[in-house]
Amino acid sequence: MSMQPNGRPLIPWNRGRVIGQKLPLKLRDIFGIRVRLQLQRRVRDLALFNLAIDSKLRGCDLVALRVCDLAREGGLGTRAQIIQRKTGKTVQFELTEQTRRAIMDWINRRSLTREDYLFPSRQRPETHLSTRQYARILKRWVASAGLEPSDYGTHSMRRTKPTLIYRRTHNLRAIQLLLGHTKLESTVRYLGIEVEDALALSEETEV
Known part of the structure; x- marks a missing residue:
């Protein structure tokens, strides 16, 4: 074992921590968490959960959404677009019917206006839910589904739907x-595509 200059053992900084990409949710996990939130009538959490999966946004962009980012005259649109904080580029995303329904239930519950944050902080309503609090909420979700919380993070929500789409279509573009990636290489790394995936695709292609 390596030792510090003072003679004490050198303990690795990552000891006991899960390092690397966080896992995406599987379909059974999504359904399990969603049903629990519905049964528990967790209106905010259900809206946040559904929107996180549909939007595929980074946590910082998700929590900063305002009602007007999604609202259209007479309700919510089926699609929305925002400018990503990290890249400054516009990204579009879809809103499924169940997500729109969950969001509208939340908006009506809180009587939110167009300029309000969609997920205001409970401590300071004039600000939005923090990414740290979002991460804590997510840990509760995955724990309720019998999953190991340390294996999942906010990027798990961002990766979930793209991973499912990729497994079905293999369409990296x-x-x-x-995801709003500038380079295709970034998408490959983000999805964690391995050599076996590439070989499987090659084997399926006859020329």
């Missing part, structure tokens, strides 16, 4: 656009 589509995933790149959905």
